[in-house]
Each structure stands twice: as C-alpha cells, then as structure tokens.
Amino acid sequence: MTSQASAHTPVNLVTGFLGSGKTTLLQRLLRSPQMSRTAVLINELGEVGLDHLLVQQVDEPVVLLESGCICCTIRSDLSSALRDLLGRRERGEIPAFNRVVIETTGLADPGPILYTLLSERVIQHHFRLGNVIATVDAVNAALHLADNPEGIKQVAAADRLLITKTDLAEPAQVAAVRQVLAQINPSAEVWDALQDPWDADALLEVRPAARSVMPELTRFTAATEDGASAAAQPYVKALRRHSEQVASFSLVLEQPLDWTAFGIWLSMLLNRYGNDVLRVKGILQVQGSDAPVFINAVQHIVHPPQHLERWPSQDQRSRIVFITRGMDHARLRRSLEAFCGARVAELSVA
Amino acid sequence: MCGMCGVFLGESNWSDTTVTSVTGGGRTRRHERLHRVALTNRILKHCALKVSDWNGVSYVLSSATGQTAIVDSIAAVWPVAEQLRKRPIDPLDERLIAALERG
Numbered sequence: 324m325t326s327q328a329s330a331h332t333p334v335n336l337v338t339g340f341l342g343s344g345k346t347t348l349l350q351r352l353l354r355s356p357q358m359s360r361t362a363v364l365i366n367e368l369g370e371v372g373l374d375h376l377l378v379q380q381v382d383e384p385v386v387l388l389e390s391g392c393i394c395c396t397i398r399s400d401l402s403s404a405l406r407d408l409l410g411r412r413e414r415g416e417i418p419a420f421n422r423v424v425i426e427t428t429g430l431a432d433p434g435p436i437l438y439t440l441l442s443e444r445v446i447q448h449h450f451r452l453g454n455v456i457a458t459v460d461a462v463n464a465a466l467h468l469a470d471n472p473e474g475i476k477q478v479a480a481a482d483r484l485l486i487t488k489t490d491l492a493e494p495a496q497v498a499a500v501r502q503v504l505a506q507i508n509p510s511a512e513v514w515d516a517l518q519d520p521w522d523a524d525a526l527l528e529v530r531p532a533a534r535s536v537m538p539e540l541t542r543f544t545a546a547t548e549d550g551a552s553a554a555a556q557p558y559v560k561a562l563r564r565h566s567e568q569v570a571s572f573s574l575v576l577e578q579p580l581d582w583t584a585f586g587i588w589l590s591m592l593l594n595r596y597g598n599d600v601l602r603v604k605g606i607l608q609v610q611g612s613d614a615p616v617f618i619n620a621v622q623h624i625v626h627p628p629q630h631l632e633r634w635p636s637q638d639q640r641s642r643i644v645f646i647t648r649g650m651d652h653a654r655l656r657r658s659l660e661a662f663c664g665a666r667v668a669e670l671s672v673a
Numbered sequence: 674m675c676g677m678c679g680v681f682l683g684e685s686n687w688s689d690t691t692v693t694s695v696t697g698g699g700r701t702r703r704h705e706r707l708h709r710v711a712l713t714n715r716i717l718k719h720c721a722l723k724v725s726d727w728n729g730v731s732y733v734l735s736s737a738t739g740q741t742a743i744v745d746s747i748a749a750v751w752p753v754a755e756q757l758r759k760r761p762i763d764p765l766d767e768r769l770i771a772a773l774e775r776g
Contacts, residue, residue: 582692583705583709584712587747591751595762595763595764595765611700625688658770661773661774
C-alpha cells in the first residue's frame with residue numbers, strides 16, 4: 324500500500340473567505356521550485372478573470388471550472404476536471420504534473436469537495452488528498468467568521484491555517500486571531516503568513532499523523548488558558564461572539580477500544596449530526612492491534628483509517644479531538660462510553 | 674505487503690474496514706463482519722429493527738413488520754433505518770444511552 328499511496332498524485336485544497344489572500348498564497352506557492360509541476364484548478368466567481376490571469380502567469384496547466392462555486396452542485400465538475408487532467412497527462416497533452424491544487428471560492432463549503440476526492444472510484448485510484456490550507460484575513464477575521472457558516476467550516480476542515488494581511492492589523496488583533504483559530508481548530512497549525520518562516524514544503528507536508536495529533540492536545544491548554552495578551556482580549560471577545568457555538572474538546576480513553584463499536588458509534592453520530600460535527604481527528608488504541616490507528620473526519624466525510632507505525636510518545640491512550648457546533652459534549656462523551664463500553668474522560672474544553 | 678493495509682483496500686466504506694490483523698490477535702474478516710452485525714443489532718433492537726449479513730457483501734435491514742432494505746455498509750444502515758422507522762435514530766438520545774449503560 325505504501326508504494327501505491329506514494330504513486331497517487333496529491334491534491335491540496337486552498338480555501339478561505341473572499342479576499343483573504345488565497346490567490347496571493349497560490350502565486351507564492353507556484354513560484355517555489357517544488358511546485359513547478361503543479362496543475363491548478365480554480366473556479367469562476369466574481370473576479371474570476373483576475374484570478375485566472377494571475378494563475379496563468381505562472382504558466383501552469385489550468386482548468387477553469389465551468390460553474391461558479393465548487394459546492395455540491397459542481398461536484399461532478401470537479402470530478403470531470405480531475406479526470407480530464409488525468410487523461411491529458413496520460414496522453415502527454417500537458418506536462419506530467421505531480422500535484423494538483425484546488426482553489427475554492429470564498430463561499431465554498433469544503434465538505435463536498437473532500438467527499439468527491441475521497442469517494443469517486445477513479446479519483447481514489449489516482450489521487451490522494453493532501454493538506455487542506457485555509458487563509459484567514461487578520462483584519463476581517465470577524466467578518467469571515469460571522470454571518471458565514473462556510474467560514475467556520477473552512478477553518479475546521481483545515482490542516483494548516485495561514486493568517487494573512489498581518490501587516491495591516493494591530494499586533495493584538497493578530498494575536499487574537501491566532502488564539503481564536505487555535506481554539507476553533509486545535510488540530511491545525513496556525514501561521515502568520517508574513518512573520519512565520521513557512522514555505523511550500525512546510526505548508527504541503529503531510530506530517531505523520533502521530534506527530535500532528537500530539538501538539539494539538541498540548542495546544543488546547545495553551546490556546547485556552549494562557550491565550551493572547553490582555554490587549555488582545557477585546558478582539559478575542561469580538562471574534563468569539565460570532566463563533567461561540569463552535570467548541571473544541573478532546574476525549575481520552577484509558578483502555579483499548581473495540582474499533583467496530585467505535586465505527587458504529589461514529590457513523591451513527593455523523594449520520595445524525597454531520598452538519599454540526601465539523602471535525603473529528605484522533606489516534607486510537609485498538610483492541611487486537613499494536614499499531615495505533617489514525618482517524619480524520621470532516622463533517623460527514625471520513626478519511627480511510629490509517630495505521631501508524633508507532634505511538635508518538637509513551638502515552639498510548641486513545642485521544643480524539645472534536646470540533647462541534649452547538650452540541651452537548653458531556654452527552655457525546657457519555658454516548659461514546661455507552662457504545663464502546665469504555666471509560667472516556669474529557670481532557671479540556673475550549 | 675502490509676496485511677493490515679490489504680484489508681483496508683478490500684472494503685469500500687470506512688465503517689466496514691478492519692483495523693486488526695489475525696496474526697496480531699484480531700478477528701478474521703468473516704468474524705469481524707459477524708461481530709459488526711451483532712454490535713449493530715445491540716443498537717437496532719431499541720428501534721425495533723434488525724440487520725443481518727448478506728453473503729458477506731451487503732447487509733439486510735428488516736423491521737418487525739416485514740419491511741426490508743439492502744445496504745452496502747454499516748454507515749449506510751442509519752439513514753435507511755430512519756426511513757424504515759420514520760423517526761431519527763440519535764446516538765445522543767438519553768434513553769438509548771441509558772439503555773446501553775444498563776447493558
């Protein structure tokens with residue numbers, strides 16, 4: 324499976340609210356030598372001409388999606404675009420790209436796009452999902468998170484969060500955005516696009532899952548208790564006012580769990596609450612397996628579970644991070660306990 | 674080749690994957706499937722529904738009144754079960770949780 328997985332072309336999603344700097348990010352990424360063989364899928368909405376031209380300037384193969392929004396209505400367009408790219412690559416009509424980047428519209432719910440990538444058979448066999456990257460404008464973060472459920476979904480679905488336009492915002496404002504993003508999605512790494520030393524490799528690297536689960540749990544406490552400076556608190560309050568229903572929490576299981584019982588519980592939970600369970604990410608100690616199992620779900624969409632080679636630390640308890648909207652997590656914890664017959668503790672609440 | 678990963682590839686839906694290996698003390702695919710059916714029925718009995726394996730490839734969901742439906746995976750059981758029952762099936766339902774806690 325390892326060689327097969329590595330033969331799959333990675334597909335990255337660049338998402339973020341309107342005007343949050345997706346195209347600027349894309350331009351910067353495409354200038355990197357390691358991105359020289361990247362195919363880019365963009366869509367047509369509002370300033371599409373501008374977007375299209377900007378991406379064309381880097382001289383990459385571009386497929387302009389016909390519909391205005393890569394939402395559920397255009398899922399078949401995305402599927403067709405990827406199949407078309409594949410066919411043209413096979414026939415030698417376009418350079419042999421080794422990565423695809425999809426830039427979503429600012430209003431896109433990333434769920435259907437991920438669903439398309441993970442569920443279509445042809446796509447499954449030729450592509451694999453890479454990191455989801457979301458840009459958040461430091462100045463207008465409150466607007467992004469308010470009146471826009473997709474903004475929250477984009478943040479929740481991300482593996483990397485990039486705070487943009489930090490030179491136009493007060494330092495306290497940037498600190499507040501960083502804190503609130505870490506609270507909403509503790510499973511993502513949050514970087515300042517201008518100050519932090521990130522590059523294409525760091526942004527696109529799919530870290531071994533074990534490493535990506537550990538820091539987020541420690542970040543929970545840091546994000547919620549230490550937080551940003553006092554000067555940032557008014558900004559934090561303003562940002563959280565728009566996202567107060569969204570909460571992150573982490574559950575820890577002391578004993579190995581029955582994977583089948585867990586799968587039944589999670590599938591049942593996502594069937595009923597898939598719109599409100601924005602993200603589930605965890606590392607599980609499973610009965611009958613020495614290797615930990617990594618799980619990752621965005622709303623209704625569950626990535627195939629993965630075995631990890633080893634535990635990231637001496638601590639071999641199952642740990643699961645949830646990002647939910649308006650859900651009673653004490654009851655969710657009790658439900659998991661009842662379904663799996665295992666004791667479940669809540670680690671921290673954001 | 675990793676035997677465990679081979680099992681991952683053999684199933685189409687994540688809810689039907691097996692993450693244990695027989696050599697590691699896990700169940701065979703067939704046993705795992707029967708175990709999955711038994712655990713699902715532990716939940717469905719509170720909804721007056723039942724699921725059974727169909728030739729190792731699908732599941733048959735049936736109600737006490739004789740309605741039946743074929744589903745491909747355990748994840749697909751729940752929306753169909755809700756249709757047959759004409760009510761939601763909620764894992765956070767207090768009565769269901771209490772019933773499972775009683776065993």
